[in-house]
Amino acid sequence: GAVVSQHPSRVICKSGTSVKIECRSLDFQATTMFWYRQFPKQSLMLMATSNEGSKATYEQGVEKDKFLINHASLTLSTLTVTSAHPEDSSFYICSAERTGPVETQYFGPGTRLLVL
């Protein structure tokens, strides 16, 4: 299957700081990438759709000024959690859409964010 990487895998930060998470598709180009959030023992919730060369599309209830998304190239999307607070602590997962005979999203390994 296709490979999607995320960096960092784990980050601990102080309340009020900003954290940047990178998502890269390593062996294919992705016009569209997605950012999800997963709380413990819950499902993945789509936060936003990241489109290369244009603004991200945010799901209802997700603050776009809080979660800044940049899709600078066909292989890189970044999520910046601005002025992080303890309630932002979560598991953030990105995915990249791969079109072709089988359409699917390939997921990164996730980033565990802990805000103290």
Next chain:
Amino acid sequence: DQQVKQNSPSLSVQEGRISILNCDYTNSMFDYFLWYKKYPAEGPTFLISISSIKDKNEDGRFTVFLNKSAKHLSLHIVPSQPGDSAVYFCAASTRGAQKLVFGQGTRLTINP
């Protein structure tokens, strides 16, 4: 409003037997369905998908069945292996593989 539901939070199956994971959905506009496998602290791994124009898709040990009238899909794994132990998520979409809506997941345990 949970549009995709996996009503069994867990399932235990003996090694070698068939594992059947179920998923129900409420949105009749969904036309593409996927199954993912997930280990703790990792991202989901794509297993198999099915379009609404089909009622069955098979890939090796994995088969997905879709019953549109019942708004139900299932994943069959046969024979089940210890490495299949993980959490399985079904997902649905109205736009190909975009804007996936995930179920809550079912934890599958394969017993030796």
